Amino acid sequence: MSNYQWKMSVFIGLIVLYAIYTTVLYFREYKEALPADKLAQTGKIIWQQKNCVACHQLYGLGGHLGPDLTNVYGHKGAPYIKAFLQSGTQVMPNYHLSESEMQALISFLKYTNSTGIADPNTFTQHPYGTISAQ
Amino acid sequence: MFIRVGLLFLLSALLFGLLAAIQYIVPGAGKDIFSFEKLRPLHVSSAVFWILMTAMGAVLTFLQEINQFSLKSIRIQKIQFYLFSFSFIAIIISYCFGIFGGREYWEFQPVFSIPIILGWVLFLSLFFSNNKTLKDKPVYLWMWATGVIFLLFTYCESNLWVIPGIRNRLVQDMTIQWKSYGSMVGAWNMLVYGSSIYLMDKIVGNQKYSRSNMAFGLFFLSLFNLMFNWGHHIYTLPTAQYTHIIGYAVSMTELFILGRIIYLWRQSLTFDNRKQHIHAYWFLYAADIWVFVNLGLAIAMSVPALNIYMHGTHIIVAHTMGTTIGINTMLLLACAFEIIGGRDTTVSIKPNFKFAFLTTNISLAVFFISLLLAGIAKSYWQFNEPSLPYGAMINTLRPYFYVFFAAGTCLTIGFVLLIVPLLRTKHKIMPDGISALTEK
Ligand code: HEM
Numbered sequence: 001m002s003n004y005q006w007k008m009s010v011f012i013g014l015i016v017l018y019a020i021y022t023t024v025l026y027f028r029e030y031k032e033a034l035p036a037d038k039l040a041q042t043g044k045i046i047w048q049q050k051n052c053v054a055c056h057q058l059y060g061l062g063g064h065l066g067p068d069l070t071n072v073y074g075h076k077g078a079p080y081i082k083a084f085l086q087s088g089t090q091v092m093p094n095y096h097l098s099e100s101e102m103q104a105l106i107s108f109l110k111y112t113n114s115t116g117i118a119d120p121n122t123f124t125q126h127p128y129g130t131i132s133a134q
Numbered sequence: 135m136f137i138r139v140g141l142l143f144l145l146s147a148l149l150f151g152l153l154a155a156i157q158y159i160v161p162g163a164g165k166d167i168f169s170f171e172k173l174r175p176l177h178v179s180s181a182v183f184w185i186l187m188t189a190m191g192a193v194l195t196f197l198q199e200i201n202q203f204s205l206k207s208i209r210i211q212k213i214q215f216y217l218f219s220f221s222f223i224a225i226i227i228s229y230c231f232g233i234f235g236g237r238e239y240w241e242f243q244p245v246f247s248i249p250i251i252l253g254w255v256l257f258l259s260l261f262f263s264n265n266k267t268l269k270d271k272p273v274y275l276w277m278w279a280t281g282v283i284f285l286l287f288t289y290c291e292s293n294l295w296v297i298p299g300i301r302n303r304l305v306q307d308m309t310i311q312w313k314s315y316g317s318m319v320g321a322w323n324m325l326v327y328g329s330s331i332y333l334m335d336k337i338v339g340n341q342k343y344s345r346s347n348m349a350f351g352l353f354f355l356s357l358f359n360l361m362f363n364w365g366h367h368i369y370t371l372p373t374a375q376y377t378h379i380i381g382y383a384v385s386m387t388e389l390f391i392l393g394r395i396i397y398l399w400r401q402s403l404t405f406d407n408r409k410q411h412i413h414a415y416w417f418l419y420a421a422d423i424w425v426f427v428n429l430g431l432a433i434a435m436s437v438p439a440l441n442i443y444m445h446g447t448h449i450i451v452a453h454t455m456g457t458t459i460g461i462n463t464m465l466l467l468a469c470a471f472e473i474i475g476g477r478d479t480t481v482s483i484k485p486n487f488k489f490a491f492l493t494t495n496i497s498l499a500v501f502f503i504s505l506l507l508a509g510i511a512k513s514y515w516q517f518n519e520p521s522l523p524y525g526a527m528i529n530t531l532r533p534y535f536y537v538f539f540a541a542g543t544c545l546t547i548g549f550v551l552l553i554v555p556l557l558r559t560k561h562k563i564m565p566d567g568i569s570a571l572t573e574k
Pocket residue numbers: 062063064065144147148151152153154155174177178181450451452454455458459463538539541542543545546
């Protein structure tokens with residue numbers, strides 16, 4: 001094979017591998033977490049429209065001004081969350097949310113809590129540098 | 135034109151970055167007008183737009199140096215320019231009004247994706263109508279080709295959340311989101327690194343390196359990285375375990391690759407080569423050092439067992455800004471100075487430039503370290519003092535944030551001193567022949 005054919009074969013080979021990996025990830029069954037219910041789906045839309053992720057994280061990903069909220073529902077419960085949503089804090093804006101919007105957001109955070117545990121402290125480390133969730 | 139607009143986005147990134155940092159030291163300052171959920175996207179999107187606009191400008195200018203564009207290509211390039219400029223500016227305005235799509239990094243309404251995707255398609259067609267084959271071509275043309283293809287693909291992929299079936303499964307949604315982001319950064323790095331290699335060829339005056347087997351070996355390795363290393367963003371997400379293992383195994387060799395390239399190239403330079411491209415040379419040199427600074431951190435982060443200590447803390451912010459400023463911005467400034475400033479054999483380094491350059495790099499070092507320390511302190515809290523309330527923990531980080539803010543201010547001053555004179559330079563015709571039509 002010529003030099004160019006070699007290069008092209010490697011290039012196309014990599015693209016094919018990538019295409020397979022991509023397809024597998026799109027169509028695998030995500031058994032780890034059930035889909036969100038209707039109210040939580042609305043909650044997610046509000047979460048995005050208000051850009052909560054600029055200050056908060058889910059699974060450690062997001063802005064760094066406020067705390068991670070993946071499991072706040074599990075740790076602190078709905079009334080606690082509602083208190084924050086109702087009045088905001090010194091840093092967090094008061095969004096003047098309606099009752100139904102607050103219910104939707106709480107339901108979304110209930111859903112995120114059900115998908116897994118985000119606290120890095122709960123992972124077990126293994127000798128080769130890998131980790132596993134509890 | 136691309137590069138000048140790009141430089142304006144850099145100025146806007148600096149301005150909003152500083153405003154956002156004020157929130158760190160005076161909680162809630164000015165929150166009624168510009169609270170953090172507006173400032174962060176204003177800052178981060180401006181930074182991304184600076185990188186994308188300037189990288190496109192560099193690629194297009196260099197392509198025209200290689201083979202002159204037809205009239206049709208010039209027209210397509212104009213449309214591409216207006217599509218991107220108008221949508222990016224419209225996005226910035228929409229943030230000011232609090233209109234969000236709410237995805238990290240691309241926090242705008244998905245309608246803006248239509249002109250952006252159209253722009254990528256034009257870029258793709260422009261590139262391939264001017265490069266019918268990659269046969270016997272130097273490595274940077276391969277890099278640009280991959281960059282353009284993957285930008286289009288990953289950008290579309292990052293918008294898949296508009297499909298409810300994907301959006302409503304958090305774990306699947308976040309897996310695809312971070313898969314696309316990881317590869318997208320790899321794709322724009324292909325444009326930036328490719329342009330730097332082209333520039334280095336120009337400075338030494340031959341293509342020995344960019345046609346070598348080593349260059350291609352490293353190119354394929356970075357392509358492999360682009361495709362498969364994104365798993366390290368989501369080690370704690372309960373998704374398919376193999377994404378984590380692949381991400382870990384592929385790890386982050388890419389930075390090492392670039393550092394090696396610049397290092398080898400610097401050794402091959404003669405004094406004369408340097409003198410003619412002195413500004414570009416300095417920026418490339420700085421980028422080389424920043425590659426090595428970021429490398430250690432990046433490798434540590436890609437080990438899951440260490441990653442859990444850093445994930446979600448300011449160590450990650452140190453990494454993101456350390457690489458986007460230290461590597462991407464330095465390389466793009468090398469291109470910008472070369473393209474706008476042109477080759478000028480008469481000037482040596484002016485004291486003003488030297489001062490601004492050193493201010494930028496020294497404050498970046500302080501900036502980086504302050505974020506690292508803040509991150510370490512937060513990590514300590516996550517593991518050892520979970521009972522301390524979040525607000526109380528943040529208060530203990532305040533001293534680091536003061537240093538962060540001060541260093542950020544000096545960094546901004548340094549950049550402004552570098553950019554403003556450049557923006558005021560009239561474009562010089564390049565002695566190498568073809569004047570860059572992107573620049574007027
Ligand atoms: C060339 C200049 C700059 C570039 C390219 C840049 C880029 C970025 C990027 C990519 C992020 C996202 C980080 C992440 O998600 O982990 C970010 C965040 C941030 N940047 Fe910059 N930045 C620049 C300069 C500055 C300056 C001068 C300041 C002011 C002190 C600043 C303050 C911030 C703040 C406060 C955040 C938000 C961190 C958080 O999530 O809480 N940046 N920047």
